[in-house]
Amino acid sequence: MSAPTAARLGFLACHVCELVSRPPTGAAECACPRCGAQLHSRKPNAVARTWALLIAAAILYLPANIEPVMITSSFLGTQSDTILSGVAYLYHSGSWPLAALVFLASVLVPLLKLFALSYLALSVQRRSQLRLLPRTRLYRLLEFIGRWSMLDVFVVMVLVALVNMGALANIRAGAGAMYFGGVVVLTMLASMSFDPRMIWDATGDADG
Amino acid sequence: MTHSGLLACHECDLLQREVALPPGGKAICPRCKATLYTQSNNSIDRALALMLAAAVLFAIGNAFPVVTMEIQGRRTAALVWEGAWRLHEEGETVVGILVFLTALIFPLLQIAGMLAILVPLRLGLTPRYLVPAYRTIEEVKPWSMVEVFMLGVLVSLVKLAHMATVVPGIGMWAFFGLIIALAWASSTLNPHEVWARLEVGEPEPAQ
Ligand SMILES: [Zn+2]
Numbered sequence: 001m002s003a004p005t006a007a008r009l010g011f012l013a014c015h016v017c018e019l020v021s022r023p024p025t026g027a028a029e030c031a032c033p034r035c036g037a038q039l040h041s042r043k044p045n046a047v048a049r050t051w052a053l054l055i056a057a058a059i060l061y062l063p064a065n066i067e068p069v070m071i072t073s074s075f076l077g078t079q080s081d082t083i084l085s086g087v088a089y090l091y092h093s094g095s096w097p098l099a100a101l102v103f104l105a106s107v108l109v110p111l112l113k114l115f116a117l118s119y120l121a122l123s124v125q126r127r128s129q130l131r132l133l134p135r136t137r138l139y140r141l142l143e144f145i146g147r148w149s150m151l152d153v154f155v156v157m158v159l160v161a162l163v164n165m166g167a168l169a170n171i172r173a174g175a176g177a178m179y180f181g182g183v184v185v186l187t188m189l190a191s192m193s194f195d196p197r198m199i200w201d202a203t204g205d206a207d208g
Numbered sequence: 209m210t211h212s213g214l215l216a217c218h219e220c221d222l223l224q225r226e227v228a229l230p231p232g233g234k235a236i237c238p239r240c241k242a243t244l245y246t247q248s249n250n251s252i253d254r255a256l257a258l259m260l261a262a263a264v265l266f267a268i269g270n271a272f273p274v275v276t277m278e279i280q281g282r283r284t285a286a287l288v289w290e291g292a293w294r295l296h297e298e299g300e301t302v303v304g305i306l307v308f309l310t311a312l313i314f315p316l317l318q319i320a321g322m323l324a325i326l327v328p329l330r331l332g333l334t335p336r337y338l339v340p341a342y343r344t345i346e347e348v349k350p351w352s353m354v355e356v357f358m359l360g361v362l363v364s365l366v367k368l369a370h371m372a373t374v375v376p377g378i379g380m381w382a383f384f385g386l387i388i389a390l391a392w393a394s395s396t397l398n399p400h401e402v403w404a405r406l407e408v409g410e411p412e413p414a415q
């Protein structure tokens with residue numbers, strides 16, 4: 001049995017104000033009668049856009065983890081830190097809860113977003129009818145946690161702003177910070193371009 | 209042609225009828241379990257009060273240092289825009305712009321925009337700019353990252369604690385208050401109520 005969705009019954013739901021309307025017959029595209037936003041039954045080219053942004057993010061992911069995000073220089077010498085060595089440093093300085101938090105936000109979340117969004121895009125392309133609810137929940141989780149990966153970028157910014165004392169102690173941002181910021185922005189855009197309604201569209205295949 | 213009372217789930221597109229909820233109630237999609245809408249009384253009044261508080265806290269948070277650090281008698285304190293500017297000066301302009309936008313400009317847009325919408329609505333006015341303004345704010349929202357920024361400040365404090373004396377400033381307490389005010393406002397405001405009121409020329413009866 002296929003469920004009564006807006007798309008199957010010829011309605012369009014606005015993605016901005018959620019108003020449900022019926023487009024004039026014969027019109028290929030139209031604007032929302034309430035808020036004026038362009039109406040689409042599904043986000044345009046959702047899967048292709050998601051893939052393009054994911055691939056770009058995956059390419060930046062390598063330099064983001066290899067290049068230093070932060071360079072500390074003091075009278076003791078100069079030290080470069082990557083994302084992972086920053087986590088290791090926090091761990092060894094005795095604050096393991098904080099190390100776990102930064103590891104989660106900077107290492108696990110970006111990886112989870114890359115793999116989970118690829119899985120979602122692939123399953124939609126194959127019109128999989130399995131695990132509909134778990135996949136929707138996975139998408140909801142990705143939307144919620146994505147922004148927290150910006151954590152390390154803000155840490156770098158605060159340290160750079162504060163530790164600014166010439167020969168005594170000085171912290172600069174490394175190239176890794178830029179790549180890492182790029183990964184966060186691209187994965188956020190990727191999950192925004194994906195349309196979770198396509199997960200459920202596959203259910204109507206048999207009798208649609 | 210519009211169909212008021214009809215609602216399509218934004219996550220699975222299931223078409224359903226909007227029902228009146230008790231205050232504090234929550235409508236959940238029967239198919240994908242997404243939260244469809246919530247109902248709270250006087251949501252516009254309460255959101256307006258919270259947004260006014262947010263505006264004050266935002267101003268304080270950006271006028272007073274978030275943290276002050278002292279190494280061997282030398283002090284530094286930093287504001288958000290100073291941090292962004294220093295990143296730019298050191299050649300990390302892209303990162304500087306990113307933090308400038310997500311920690312300062314987008315939160316500012318979100319607060320100023322919400323006030324520009326809620327104040328006229330409270331007064332019963334619906335000037336023409338309201339609809340595009342509300343649309344813009346909804347699009348800016350995911351990029352406004354005050355709470356992530358504050359977590360970053362906390363992590364930085366711990367990282368610095370071994371090499372310097374770090375003292376949280378007034379700015380930090382203001383930012384904590386700001387996070388609470390913003391989260392509360394967005395959980396209390398019912399977008400459906402706002403959109404219903406914005407519907408120019410087609411006023412919907414309050415339920
Ligand atoms: Zn609309």
Ligand SMILES: [Zn+2]
Pocket residue numbers: 217218219220221222237238239240241242
């Ligand atoms: Zn649903």
